[in-house]
Amino acid sequence: MLKVEDIQALIELVDRSSLDEFEYENEGTVIKMKKNSGVQVVERPLREAAAPVPAPQPPVHSEAAQPATPVQPQTPATSNDENLHKIVSPMVGTFYQASSPEAEPYVQVGSKVSPNTVVCIIEAMKLFNEIEAEVEGEIVDILVKDGQLVEFGQPLFLVKTK
Structure with a gap:
């Protein structure tokens, strides 16, 4: 290691x-x-044994059963849009919307972004890593709060692509 x-x-x-x-x-x-x-x-281990994946079981319905209430996403109006791209965290760290507490956020809901647009900073091991949009479009949702710890692969932003 x-x-x-x-x-x-x-x-x-x-x-x-x-x-x-x-x-x-x-x-x-x-x-x-x-x-x-x-x-x-x-x-990850070099030789990883694949665990068997159980087959999905069909739902059991009874006459007395009520339909399940679907969980509402944070942005119900845009969550089903096929043009949405998730910008995800490339590492574990702390999410920051701006370069300093006094600075304006890199992006806000409604901001237009291009592939090279810096959207946030992730601090990991005292290193500040600028995260770029990697797509062209418009920010429709910010899924995390400033100063929040984020995991690898965690969605940070939703972008409506062109």
């Missing part, structure tokens, strides 16, 4: 190099780095 200092040294080397992407795998640990889009550390 790599130490934090080793990972920080790798980040500095990649940052100073002309590389755009870097991937390192050792003993089940995979580190992928992309310039200007953050650092991702994923641990």
Whole structure:
């Protein structure tokens, strides 16, 4: 297992190099780095046994049973729109909407974004990683609060793409 200092040294080397992407795998640990889009550390066994997935069971209906109330998403008017893109967190860390507490948020609901638009910062291991939209469109929902801890793959924004 790599130490934090080793990972920080790798980040500095990649940052100073002309590389755009870097991937390192050792003993089940995979580190992928992309310039200007953050650092991702994923641990997994090299030989992972697949657990059997149970077949879905059909719902049991009875005459007395009431239909289940569907869970309403945060944005019911736009959640079923096929043109929505989720911007997800590329790492575990703390979500920040702006570069500093006094600064304006990078984006708000209604903001137009392009693939290179910075939408937020994720702080991980005292490193501030700018997260880009990676799509062109309009922000329709912000799914997390400023200062909230986020998980790898957690949706942060919904973007209505063109």
